[in-house]
Amino acid sequence: MAETTIPKVQHPSTRETAPSYVLRGLGLFELHAGEILASYQGGGRYVVPSGTEANGLYEVRVGTRPERNRCECRGFASHGHCSHVVAAQRAASRSDLCDGCGERVWRRDLVEVGDDSLAFFEGDELCRPCARDHGEL
Ligand SMILES: [Zn+2]
Ligand SMILES: [Zn+2]
Incomplete structure (x- = not known):
């Protein structure tokens, strides 16, 4: 048993x-x-x-x-x-750091910086508020 x-x-x-x-x-x-x-x-x-x-x-x-x-x-x-x-x-x-403010955000909310940006390098990734501030959206 x-x-x-x-x-x-x-x-x-x-x-x-x-x-x-x-x-x-x-x-x-x-x-x-x-x-x-x-x-x-x-x-x-x-x-x-x-x-x-x-x-x-x-x-x-x-x-x-x-x-x-x-x-x-x-x-x-x-x-x-x-x-x-x-x-x-x-x-x-599923998340990464914003290259603008350093906040951790979901990858799907990150915006890749284009080659015409003055403030960031091409390929940097920004959260939406940062992207908006820098005219990337
Ligand atoms: Zn535990
Ligand atoms: Zn940011």
Whole structure:
């Protein structure tokens, strides 16, 4: 009888679906994308809301390499990964810094500077308010 009670988590045999922490992280991103982006503190640091605790917030650091990722939650401490890092990584990969004001904005909201700009280099990317200020829109 005892053999039948082995916890499922010890057998991640199927790779067809993403691990649950990844799915939870993507869910967090969907729910809080704007908040996570606005929380950007420089140096790859974001604040990601907890998916389970109301008002819970975790400081996450997204490194240039996966082994540099950090989160202050208990899950990360014991497993080396968590949903908060997944959510922050998604926000990081979908956003970039404006070359005008330095704010972090969604890539889809960045405007590439043309070759006739006096204030910026061709190929610089500006957020919409900056682009408007400099006549790029
Ligand atoms: Zn975490
Ligand atoms: Zn800007």
